[in-house]
Amino acid sequence: MKHLKGINKKARRIDAMVSASVAPPEGDVVALQQNPATPAQRPHVPMGCALAFSPGWEVDSAGGTAGLCQPVERDIYDCYVTCFWPAQVPDHLNNYPDWASKCASATKDWRNLDLVFP
Amino acid sequence: MTATSTRTCTLGEFHRFEGGGKQFLYMVTSGAIFEMDGAVGAVVGLLSDAGMSPDELAERLVAGGMTWSEAAETIDELMRARVIVADDAIREPLEAPPADFPLQSLVMNLTNQCNLSCTYCYEFGEDKVATPEGKPKFMDIHTAKASVDFLLAESSGRRSVHITFFGGETLMNFPLLKQVVTYATERATEQGRTVDFSLTTNATLLTPAIIQFLSENKIGVTVSMDGPPDLQNKMRVFANGRGSYDIIAPRVKALIAGHRTRAITARVTLTNGVTDVVRIYRHLKDDLGFHEVGFAPVTTSKDRLYSIDERGMDGVLEDFHALAQEYLEYALRGEMHGFSNVSDTIAELYQGVNKSHPCGAALGLVGVGPSGDIAPCHRFVDSDTHALGNIATGIDREKQAAFLDKGHINGKYDCHTCWARPLCAGGCHHEAFVRYGDTGHANLHYCDWIRDWTDTCLKIFGTISAQNPGFLEQFAERKALD
Numbered sequence: 001m002k003h004l005k006g007i008n009k010k011a012r013r014i015d016a017m018v019s020a021s022v023a024p025p026e027g028d029v030v031a032l033q034q035n036p037a038t039p040a041q042r043p044h045v046p047m048g049c050a051l052a053f054s055p056g057w058e059v060d061s062a063g064g065t066a067g068l069c070q071p072v073e074r075d076i077y078d079c080y081v082t083c084f085w086p087a088q089v090p091d092h093l094n095n096y097p098d099w100a101s102k103c104a105s106a107t108k109d110w111r112n113l114d115l116v117f118p
Numbered sequence: 119m120t121a122t123s124t125r126t127c128t129l130g131e132f133h134r135f136e137g138g139g140k141q142f143l144y145m146v147t148s149g150a151i152f153e154m155d156g157a158v159g160a161v162v163g164l165l166s167d168a169g170m171s172p173d174e175l176a177e178r179l180v181a182g183g184m185t186w187s188e189a190a191e192t193i194d195e196l197m198r199a200r201v202i203v204a205d206d207a208i209r210e211p212l213e214a215p216p217a218d219f220p221l222q223s224l225v226m227n228l229t230n231q232c233n234l235s236c237t238y239c240y241e242f243g244e245d246k247v248a249t250p251e252g253k254p255k256f257m258d259i260h261t262a263k264a265s266v267d268f269l270l271a272e273s274s275g276r277r278s279v280h281i282t283f284f285g286g287e288t289l290m291n292f293p294l295l296k297q298v299v300t301y302a303t304e305r306a307t308e309q310g311r312t313v314d315f316s317l318t319t320n321a322t323l324l325t326p327a328i329i330q331f332l333s334e335n336k337i338g339v340t341v342s343m344d345g346p347p348d349l350q351n352k353m354r355v356f357a358n359g360r361g362s363y364d365i366i367a368p369r370v371k372a373l374i375a376g377h378r379t380r381a382i383t384a385r386v387t388l389t390n391g392v393t394d395v396v397r398i399y400r401h402l403k404d405d406l407g408f409h410e411v412g413f414a415p416v417t418t419s420k421d422r423l424y425s426i427d428e429r430g431m432d433g434v435l436e437d438f439h440a441l442a443q444e445y446l447e448y449a450l451r452g453e454m455h456g457f458s459n460v461s462d463t464i465a466e467l468y469q470g471v472n473k474s475h476p477c478g479a480a481l482g483l484v485g486v487g488p489s490g491d492i493a494p495c496h497r498f499v500d501s502d503t504h505a506l507g508n509i510a511t512g513i514d515r516e517k518q519a520a521f522l523d524k525g526h527i528n529g530k531y532d533c534h535t536c537w538a539r540p541l542c543a544g545g546c547h548h549e550a551f552v553r554y555g556d557t558g559h560a561n562l563h564y565c566d567w568i569r570d571w572t573d574t575c576l577k578i579f580g581t582i583s584a585q586n587p588g589f590l591e592q593f594a595e596r597k598a599l600d
Contacts (some may be wrong), residue, residue, distance in 0.1 A: 002193050004152040007583040010470020011150035018198045034571070039200075 090116045127193070128169035129162065129251045130200040133364040133537040137580025144576055147200060147210075149472035149540040151579065157184070157192050159200065165202060172204075209243060211528045212474045215481055217519065221272040222482035224299065225278040225496040226265055226293035228257045230488055232599060234320050235357045238389055238416045238424050240497060241286070245419050245552045248401040248500040253489040256291050264339065264509045268486075269489045270309065272513070279306070283317035284485070299335050318342060318385070320354070323363060324369040333377040339409070340383045341370060345398035353389055353424065367406070374407045383458065388415045389424040389432060395437030403456050412458040413438075417497075417549045418564065435570060446578045449589050464582075466541055468593035472541035473527065480506060480521050484513070490565040494521055494557075497548035504557075521547075524558030532560045538572045 001019065006012040021113075061067065090096035102112040131146035141159060141263060143152045154162075157179075164178050166413070172193055179189035196202045227558050230241065230250050241248055266281070273279045281302060299315060306313040316338030344350045351361025367424060376383050382401045386409065388395070402408045416435065420427040426434065441457045448455035455461075475481060480494035487499040490509040498504040506521065507514035527533055528546040544550070545561030547570070553563060582589050 001199065003155045003157045003192055003195055004143070004199055004201070004433075005154075006150060007149040007153050007580070007587075008149075008468050010148055010469045010472070011145070011152050014148060014199060015151050018195070021198070096415075 125200045126169040126203060126205040127165060127172055127175055127197075129165045130203045131537065132201060133341075133573070133576070134162070135576045135580060137577040138582075140580060140582030140584045142576070142580045142583075143201060144537065145200065146537045146540060149285060149355070149470035150199075151470065151576070152199065152201075152397060152402045153200075153580070153583070155416065157188075158196065161192065161196055161202065163510075164263070169205065170295050175202075177368055185406050212472070212526075214526060215247040215474060216521070217515070218543075219481050220275050221269055221279070221484065222276060222478065223282060224265060224269040225282045225284050225483065225485040225499075226257065226262065227284045227286065227485060227487045227496060228288055228294050229286040230500055231255050231290055232285060232287040233290065233322055233356070234362055234490055235355055236285065236527075237353045237355070238387060238422075240417055240548070240552070243501075244422060245417070246472070247498060247504065247548070247551060249502045250500045252397045253395065253487070253491075253500060257486075257488040257490075259294060259295060259297055261486070261488070261509060262294055262298045263301055264490065265465060265486045266298065266305060268509055268512070270305055270311070278312040278314065281313060282496070283315065284316070285321065288319050289323040289328065292323070295585065296331065296567065310364075312337075316340065316380075320362065321366040321369050322367075323375055329373050329376040332373075333379050336379040337378060338383075338554065339373065340385050341373070342387070343370070344386050344389075344392055345394070346401040346405075349392045349394065349398060352392055353387070369407075370406050375411075383410040383412060384408040386411065386413045388426060390412055390426050390430060391424075393426060393430050393434050393437075396440055399441055399457065408456065408488075410456045410458040410461075411464070415564075417546070417552055419552055431564075431567060435567060439574060443572050443577060446581060449578070449582050450586050452589055459571075460575060460578060463541070463572070463591075464579055465593045467575060467579050468590055470540075472540040475522065475525050475527070476543040476545050476547065479525075479547055480518050494547060497546075504551075510600065521557065524556075526558075529558060530560040532562060536565065536569070538565075538569045541566050 001015050002014070004011075006015040009036060090099045092099055099116065103109040125205065129258050133144040133146065135142050141154050143154055143158070144150075145152065160179060160182055164175060165314070170178070175193060176186065176189040179192065180186055182267045184192070186286040193202070197204070213421075230248065230253075232242065235242070237243060239402075240246060257333055269279055269281065279445065281298070283298075285291075288295065295317070303314075317332075317338045318344070319342065321341045331337075341466045342354070344352070344354055347361065348365075350363040354362050356362060362533040364493045384403070384406075386392075386398055392398075399411050399412075402411045413434075415426055415431065416424060438459065441455075442460050445455040445460040445586070447459050477483070477495070479498075484493055484506065485493040485496040487493060489500065491500065492509060492513055493499040493501065493504055494505045494506060505514075523529070525544070525547050527539060527543045532540045533542070533544050536542075545564065547557040550559040551557045553559070553561065577592075
């Protein structure tokens, strides 16, 4: 730690623990839709799929997908629109704004979603 | 998508103090002590009136000259160390120690008989909890051996254990003490472990032969003694009222001269009229030659004539401060001072203890009386109300759990807003029982005194840390972990 110097045993243990920690800093989780009056001026981790319970994310009680309250195809929009997750879908903000334009209804038109070739 | 509410940062639980020109924080939820820099001072200053959001805090720090990344880094560090907390941070109660906590020490009350009749004695005085009627007055070898076996069996995992001999007047049963030393040493050696011994005595019965035995067997000795003749003879008297100073002074001198293997300590009980701490210390340390001197106010219900009133306690504290200042001067020169109230506190501060219970009673320590009854500590020995089983049948786990439950800091609500609780944890179970009739009651009559004393010792700790940190290394070893 930079600003606190441990001068007893317990403090040195806390120091070692904090220094070894790679977890994102506590308190720096900002929801995408929150739109704070003063935008954070530093890197932050938006709140997304891993932190919100999104029904339809996995399987139904029978182990299939038919009984989910939302179609599995909806998942792709959770990644595409509301989440920043970069690996699974094209970047819709800058480079591929039209990627999903032919897919108004994911359950019907999901085949229109194609690969992109950067 | 769920939107999070904007969080508010507030100051965590800490006690800020100064020492040797540096600023420190004593962290209440951990017992950690940090030296802080100006950036921390700025954050603490900004949050001292009211909380604010992390963003606002960062903005204020940037306005004060930090870059954004410095501000973010500072806030992050202070959050992790809990100098600042978010308002949705969960307050974690302290865990209870494990139910199979291994014994470390056993206090053996060799006898409940005494040749003195000290007015304030918690074993025989007006506030006694003991009920010795119909029980043996002297422990026999059978019970003593069973106690040793019990200690060794219940301390598994510990390389070294400790036996303290106690009374009554311990030396009234010296023949048994000798046998126990031999027996316990043999049994511990068989198991590849060590056992060390200490005893508390009023010094009236010390002889050259006893002194030689204590020295040869490295038995630590604490002498209960209240100071120079006029103070010693006030409370520490024989049954006929005669003071004990003249009897013990030559014996104490012989003990200190003849016992070269362990430090010899004096333990002073402060009472109404026996509050001249500096004079007592000078006499015991300089005139008689004790290596260490420790003080504690008498345990008493508050209407006893010998209890110290508030004005008296203020005087005691003033004297404590004077001796503490002297301790600091010694420490900065790298010398050991004999005022053990400071060194005991500093040893705990060095470790950063954060106590669930005020002491080891019924945890790492138990007392055993002449009857073989097991008590939470020596102060409860021979009390039917507080017995936790008998050495013949083992410890009564239910009673032990009930005692520990009661004494846990989580149940002492008065303590939950006090910054001194990591060290104090509500104070002595026995004192609480005498004062409030409940071992689990916080000792509210000495809170101010504890906070003042803890603050004093923190300042000493901080100053030593700033100016002669090497001195603190001697506190690195912790006996309880052996």
